[in-house]
Amino acid sequence: MRHGTRHLAGRVSEKRRRPSGQPRRNALTAPTTTSPALSLPLQGSVGSGGGNALDDVRLVKRRLIALGFSWLSEDTSINQATIRAIRLFQAITQGFQRVEGAGVDGLVEAGGNTHRWLEASNAPRWRLMPAGGAPEDGFRNIEVLDQTGDDHDWGTEWLAHTITAAGTTYRTGYLSAHPSAAPITVNDASKPRGGPTPDHQTHQTGMCCDLRVPRTDGTAPGNTTLHDPTYDRDAMRAMLSAFRAEPLVRRILFNDPVLVREGFCTALAGHDDHAHAEITAPARVVAGGDS
Numbered sequence: 001m002r003h004g005t006r007h008l009a010g011r012v013s014e015k016r017r018r019p020s021g022q023p024r025r026n027a028l029t030a031p032t033t034t035s036p037a038l039s040l041p042l043q044g045s046v047g048s049g050g051g052n053a054l055d056d057v058r059l060v061k062r063r064l065i066a067l068g069f070s071w072l073s074e075d076t077s078i079n080q081a082t083i084r085a086i087r088l089f090q091a092i093t094q095g096f097q098r099v100e101g102a103g104v105d106g107l108v109e110a111g112g113n114t115h116r117w118l119e120a121s122n123a124p125r126w127r128l129m130p131a132g133g134a135p136e137d138g139f140r141n142i143e144v145l146d147q148t149g150d151d152h153d154w155g156t157e158w159l160a161h162t163i164t165a166a167g168t169t170y171r172t173g174y175l176s177a178h179p180s181a182a183p184i185t186v187n188d189a190s191k192p193r194g195g196p197t198p199d200h201q202t203h204q205t206g207m208c209c210d211l212r213v214p215r216t217d218g219t220a221p222g223n224t225t226l227h228d229p230t231y232d233r234d235a236m237r238a239m240l241s242a243f244r245a246e247p248l249v250r251r252i253l254f255n256d257p258v259l260v261r262e263g264f265c266t267a268l269a270g271h272d273d274h275a276h277a278e279i280t281a282p283a284r285v286v287a288g289g290d291s
């Protein structure tokens with residue numbers, strides 16, 4: 001009874017917010033900022049080979065935990081998990097698809113790029129990916145909904161927003177006129193703590209996901225290729241178009257020569273039975289403007 005009352009109260013306040021504020025979803029907005037910008041007054045470097053003053057370590061770990069890297073413990077130890085989380089954070093902010101490359105060194109230098117990103121109001125947040133599945137969502141994340149067991153359910157807030165917004169665009173721009181078409185069918189973002197996965201060459205940083213190939217019967221069961229006679233090219237075109245409308249989408253890999261020619265995607269070996277959509281990082285936002 002009490003639980004039901006609380007639930008109702010939550011729904012009422014949600015309804016009240018909407019008329020005076022922003023629409024709940026807007027496919028055209030950039031990813032929402034999820035945290036206020038904050039000052040992280042580091043005295044020295046933190047992480048791999050850093051000075052690691054206890055107060056500095058505490059500040060960095062507390063901030064990472066608040067951003068969803070919640071497997072870290074709020075203490076002053078610099079262990080492998082801490083360094084891996086810093087490296088993951090660095091790879092995300094540079095738009096990398098793997099936790100490696102220039103600047104991915106596990107070290108937060110005072111005043112450096114990683115430090116500034118930790119302070120940014122749009123600092124990347126790590127989270128469970130949206131499940132979708134309702135008709136109004138326009139997408140189904142089968143990785144989350146069906147509990148496939150390999151647990152590629154996680155990624156960045158930026159990717160979550162991209163998927164949700166693309167779903168809305170696809171629903172309003174295509175599904176509404178073609179209600180029997182398949183929803184966007186998302187599979188595999190990243191592992192719960194990011195990093196390498198045996199299932200993909202990339203998918204390490206929560207900055208990409210795969211899309212299953214839709215069939216003309218409105219399903220996308222995962223074993224369909226673009227060579228299948230039931231492949232629904234029109235739906236796939238609309239899905240890729242919806243993703244490409246999102247500001248962070250950098251490229252989509254898929255081998256349909258027609259859609260490649262039309263500019264929706266790029267061909268790459270291994271992408272006959274799914275499309276791979278990846279995003280880049282937005283410009284960093286700090287209090288008082290872009291930096």
Ligand SMILES: [Zn+2]
Nearest residue numbers: 200209210276
């Ligand atoms: Zn992929």
